[in-house]
Amino acid sequence: MLVQKYKDMLAGKSVIRELSEFATARGREIGYENVFDYSLGNPSVPVPQAFTDEMIHMLTDRESNELHGYSPSLGITGVREAVAASLEKRFGLPYRKEHIFMASGAAGALAHAFRLVTEPGDEILTFAPYFPEYGPYVNLTGAVLKVVPPDTESFQIYFGKFEEMLTGKVMAVLINTPNNPSGVAYSAATLRKLADLLREKSAEYGHTIYLISDEPYREIVFSGVEAPCVSAFYDDTIMCYSFSKSLSIPGERIGYVAVNPRCRDAETMVNMCGQISRGTGHNCPPSIIQLAVAKVLDRTADLSVYETNMEILYKELVDLGFSCVKPGGTFYIFPKALEEDARAFCRKALDYDLVLVPGDTFGAPGYFRMAYCIATEKVERSLKALRRFVEETYR
Structure with missing residues (x-):
């Protein structure tokens, strides 16, 4: 049947x-x-030409098994170290490889993040306008996606309605900044207010409300626009990143989960991602693409x-x-x-x-x-x- x-x-x-x-x-x-x-x-x-050059170099000069064999469950160790070092240098947070899990793009990263912090019946809140695939991404885990209506004046967060919907059933809040479809980046004031509310409600309800930050457009920010690092505002942030847009490689399906080093259970959460992979058939992204992006972490198209x-x-x-x-x-x-x-x-x-x-x-x-x-x-x-x-x- x-x-x-x-x-x-x-x-x-x-x-x-x-x-x-x-x-x-x-x-x-x-x-x-x-x-x-x-x-x-x-x-x-x-x-970027540097990405193409690195692919050619590896295919010419490196061992086939290294490029095309299975990587470790959490991703290639050297790649995780490189990602952590790049994040620490850029955002000033003490990331280490223990905070990084390599995933099949932002979608793969989100699939792991949702399963890290929710049980069936738990709620995740997100903010309209939102990427429509969030619906099946969340609901097919057994959790329930609830959508806060939009603030159409600015497409920042409609905090009045958000506070009403932020009940004890909410285990995570999902944001996307800069945002698909509005193109708006959440301001520091918005992120500061969001973080304050999550800390307040986490204490009130007696459980952590995690902030899941979907960041595939993080590098596409226009001149004069403020686009601060989400993880800098809230310790219990799970960053979900993709290289699809920054390097123009969406078909390669490569990204990562980066759990904020200040999160109490950060290392356990990353290790749990390896076990979630067993249940979803994820089984780590291609080795050759992991190795290639590690060489161009600070470049973009x-x-x-x-x-x-x-x-x-x-x-x-x-x-x-x-x-x-x-x-x-x-x-x-x-x-x-x-x-x-x-x-x-x-x-x-x-x-x-x-x-x-x-x-x-x-x-x-x-x-x-x-x-x-x-x-x-x-x-x-x-x-x-x-x-x-x-x-x-x-x-």
Whole structure:
């Protein structure tokens, strides 16, 4: 007998993926260069040359078993040491390899973090707008994801509603900064207030409320924007990181869990991740990719194109009358649609070969997301289609 909950999920496939598939099919009809596909957050800039050079060097000069064999359950020791040293140098926290677990991207890191601190029936709170895959990520562990409504004025945290929802059943709070889909980075004031509340409620309820920080966009922060280290504000923070966006290697599925060294059970938690892997079939990420990223920890791809694209789109959207919080990072922008029903708005945009994602799936009805990780030349060409869409449909 097939498991019903997974059969039921077939009726609720990822809207983002479905729109991306539509864009690909439409591209076969008219040429993909003529489809303004803002659906999928797939990095568009090349990997750093240093990463490519390191891969070539290893494949040429190192032993095959070292590159392609199993790594230890927690990840390659030297890689964990390098990650810890980089984090200590950058953020001033005393990370050691004992605080690091190598994972298959941020998704793999989150899968371990949720299982570290929740039992079935426990609650995890997150804040809208949020990455829609958080739903299955959390709920299929047996824990329950609860979503705090958005503060649409700033897309910082709506603390009034958060305090109401922060009950004794909550074992963890999940944040994503800079945020997908809003592009907003949480300020130091926001993180300080969040940390104070978590300390207060942890003491009141008699158990630790962990802060799980999903950070795949940590390196994509625009000029003049504050994006402080989350772990610096709260001792019981579990950092979940991916190199997918910073190095433009999403297909390599590489990231890590970094438990704050100030967390009382940090080393035990990392060792537990190795046991969680046994139950999830995780079994550690590829050895060759672990070794390669360890050589480029302090490098990124050329991420400047994302700020260029953001500035172009933000100006045009505002000029056309859209209400929009200016992104501080990532490669997403999240304007308010020109009608209440963002799904209908995005369907109408398809007639102009503009592929936009409605905000309903992110917990923010009435808004839509544009993933502007595409060539700047294509962003500029899309403006004509965007103007036509607005003028012919809403003027």
